[in-house]
Amino acid sequence: MTTLGRRRPSWGKRAALGLLVTLGLLGAAGGGAYMWLRATSEPRTAGTLSAPGLGAPVAVTRDAWGVPHIRAQSDEDAVFALGFVHWQDRAWQMDFQRRVAQGRLAEVLGEPALAQDRFLRTWGFQRAALSALPALEPRTRRLIRAYTAGVNAAQAQGKVAPEFRILGYTPEPWQEVDSLSWSKLMAFDLGGNYDEEVLNARVVQRLGEGGLDQVTAPYPAGAPTILSADELPERTRRAAPTSAAPALPDATLAALRAHLAAARELGLQAVPGKGSNNWVVSGQRTVSGKPLLADDPHLSLTAPMLWYLADLQGSQLKSIGASIPGLPAIVIGRNDRVAWGVTNVNPDVQDLYIEPEGTPLRTRTETIRVKGQPDVTLTVRESAHGPIISDAGAADLGPRVALKWTALQPRDTTMDAFLGLNYAQNWGDFTRALSRYVAPSQSFVYADVDGNTGYYAPGRVPIRAGWDGSLPVSGDGTREWQGFIPFAQLPHVYNPADGLVITANNQVVPQGYPFNLGNARNWAEPYRAERITELLGTRPKLSLQDMKAAQLDTQSLVWRDFRSLLLATAPGSDDARRALAELRAWDGRLTVETRAGLLFEAWLMALQEMARDELGQDTVMNSLSVLRQLQQQGELCAVQGRGNCAALLTRSLDAALADLRTRLGNDMTSWTYGQLHQVASNHRAFGKVSALAWLFNHAAPTPxxxxTVNVARPEHGTFRQTHGASYRQIVDLAAPDRSLYIGSLGQAGSPLAPHASDQMRRWIAGEYLPMSTQPGDWGRTRVLTLQP
Structure with missing residues (x-):
């Protein structure tokens, strides 16, 4: 694996690739394998290429970091070129993503991917994408067709990503529906509480309904909400008591949790602290007198990275920012007048229905091809609510649990919204685009060059009458959705009086909002929102540098809340006494050099396991729930009914120190946070294959x-950072070409390419690239001309 500040020698790559040749994984001979693989995989980035399907020539200028600046005479040609460069740089990623959506991983990865395919076929992500395509606006369809033509024109060039060579297959031509497929997986990753319902059902069955507040603490009263009470459209809130949950046998809960396990293998799972930050500051609060807008979505950190930076200039389309390979639009960024950023709202848009005996069910048959093995037939049953996800088609597995989810319903027009944002010239255009948005619901912040700012949380959010969706409910017809919150009544504000909107996946609205976006446990802990509010309130006038400092902040407010409780612990050993002394002197900043920060995170990790006696070894509580237990002398502090919170604190500190000694040795004075806390941008297919992981994975110490605002939660049990700020941007509406952005890894997908990971060092160090449409800011360039 790569490490910060050290380049792997080229002979290492050649030797490893030679080994792959010997093993028959690459179709070339001897020491020439390395050069052969580069020659057959690296795309052409200079000169002239024929690209049938274009209306006129297009110039693609790649800057010093491999970011393409596309200049075309029409919007269709600009998007064609985006598809072309996406496939050039990220062919494997695009094919893998569509295979995930289709549930076709076992075709190329074999039997180990069968469980993932079963999950994906049962939920029906690809079927949902197919149903969405006919509902899109004519402009969107035209641009998707142009994008598809561009992808296939690049594929026709004959360059083959290393992964295709290693796995021995040829990707199929791109289809229009493939540009909608990945959005369905993103909706799963960001858009529901299925996993929370499964956990809550387990909690209620073992601890009673009172256990919910112990294991998953509700959002604290008085903590920051995105909108204030005076920004709400109405002041009458509809009551929503906790759902009464029918009992589910352990076997049914295990079947539901199997879907979660399959999702985790794909990197799609709920993670405490996973989320995003964004904010917009009006000109009344900035040095320039014009708005500043910042965004950093926190998602899985993979190799290649999710995002692909790009600059598109057509006849009307003029946008720059972060795209996602496979999608024909800038997802987060700006055009020549408007900037936008997104974070996850996480309203409750999923419900589990326990279908009564006799409920009419439809069936469909899915055939899963498995590499090297016979095909597998999967029978999926569906009720009127959605697919039955508690079995694999058998009738004797107990209660049948169906999933209802907005993203699986037909006529999803979210792609209209994202393309519409690229064209928006003002708040009216912006909100009209968002009115087409379905899932996953996002907190959009807005700013324009005229000085206006705003916020909108679009998407289909169900209206539930008399229940809150936090637990599975009966499918007998008494707990049905009553439509969706009307777009005009979704949370939003335009030119807020205080000149500031901050979102960090925290609770969106205070008491008084007339609808229920979700139950009190839906929201992220308030620490990031509180810290951003502190940082942006320190100066009367804010600058671009202040935005940087806020995005990169590593001050732990979790430590602030835990400090007095932890420092009162009775030490159980000399090492514990030394650890407490280190913590007593700690300033709360989680840098790579800190030792006290390592001690705190390790101790917190041990404390987060306090519910495992009751709920199983995979249960990890969030920090807010742990804090409430310690403050209130909660029942979960006891072990098998014995002990108290004081004893737990002593025991858990000793356990944390023992774990660190195992990992780092007995000399505590040599320990640092960065020794264990390292970003793990791992390859989705080869990240765990020992012969290949070193080539495809990337790691380095991170703060x-x-x-923390710069979210880098240590993965439980490994301390790795697997989620974080996958992309950062800061847009200055006073001078848009002074804006900044950065990805977590690099533009190229191939590990052999020069831009595979050249952004990672800057990303860790808190540096940025120029988010500029001006050639003078691009550094050394290479120009590729695409000819019709």
Missing amino acids: GGTN
């Missing part, structure tokens, strides 16, 4: 921790 930040649990619920």
Whole structure:
């Protein structure tokens, strides 16, 4: 694996690739394998290429970091070129993503991917994408067709990503529906509480309904909400008591949790602290007198990275920012007048229905091809609510649990919204685009060059009458959705009086909002929102540098809340006494050099396991729930009914120190946070294959921790950072070409390419690239001309 500040020697790559040749994984001979693989995989980035399907020539200028600046005479040609460069640089990623959506991983990865395919086929992500395509606006369809033509024109060039060589297959031509497929997986990753319902059902069955507040603490009263009470459209809130949950046998709960396990293998799972930050500051609060807008979505950190930076200039389309390979639009960024950023709202848009005996069910048959093995037939049953996800088609597995989810319903027009944002010239255009948005619901912040700012949380959010969706409910017809919150009544504000909107996946609205976006446990802990509010309130006038400092902040407010409780612990050993002394002197900043920060995160990790006696070894509580237990002398502090919170604190500190000694040795004075806390941008297919992982994975020490603004939560049990700020941007509406952005890894997908990971060092160090449309800011360039 790569490490910060050290380049792997080229002979290492050649030797490893030679080994792959010997093993028959690459179709070339001897020491020439390395050069052969580069020659057959690296795309052409200079000169002239024929690209049938274009209306006129297009110039693609790649800057010093491999970011393409596309200049075309029409919007269709600009998007064609985006598809072309996406496939050039990220062919494997695009094919893998569509295979995930289709549930076709076992075709190329074999039997180990069968469980993932079963999950994906049962939920029906690809079927949902197919149903969405006919509902899109004519402009969107035209641009998707142009994008598809561009992808296939690049594929026709004959360059083949290393992954295709290693796995021995040829990707199929791109289809229009493939540009909608990945959005369905993103909706799963960001858009529901299925996993929370499964956990809550387990909690209620073992601890009673009162156990919910112990294991998953509700959002604290008085903590920051995105909108204030005076920004709400109405002041009458509809009551929503906790759902009464029918009992589910352990076997049914295990079947539901199997879907979660399959999702985790794909990197799609709920993670405490996973989320995003964004904010917009009006000109009344900035040095320039014009708005500043910042965004950093926190998602899985993979190799290649999710995002692909790009600059598109057509006849009307003029946008720059972060795209996602496979999608024909800038997802987060700006055009020549408007900037936008997104974070996850996480309203409750999923419900589990326990279908009564006799409920009419439809069936469909899915055939899963498995590499090297016979095909597998999967029978999926569906009720009127959605697919039955508690079995694999058998009738004797107990209660049948169906999933209802907005993203699986037909006529999803979210792609209209994202393309519409690229064209928006003002708040009216912006909100009209968002009115087409379905899932996953996002907190959009807005700013324009005229000085206006705003916020909108679009998407289909169900209206539930008399229940809150936090637990599975009966499918007998008494707990049905009553439509969706009307777009005009979704949370939003335009030119707020205080000149500031901050979102960090925290609770969106205070008491008084007339609808229920979700129950009190839906929201992220308030620490990031509180810290951003502190940082942006320190100066009367804010600058671009202040935005940087806020995005990169590693001050732990979690430590602030835990400090007095932890320092009162009775030490159980000399090492514990030394650890407490280190913590007493700690300033709370989670840098790579800190030792006290390592001690705190390790101790917190041990404390987060306090519910395992009751709920199983995979249960990890969030920090807010742990804090409430310690403050209130909660029942979960006891072990098998014995002990108290004081004893737990002593025991858990000793356990944390023992774990660190195992990992780092007995000399505590040599320990640092960065020794264990390292970003793990791993390859989705080869990240765990020992012969290949070193070539495809990327690792380096990183700052930040649990619920810091620069989110870098240590993975439970490994301390790795697997989620974080996958992309950062800061847009200056006073001079848009002074804006900044950065990805977590690099533009190229191939590990052999020069831009595979050249952004990672800057990303860790808190540096940025120029988010500029001006050639003078691009550094050394290479120009590729695409000819019709």
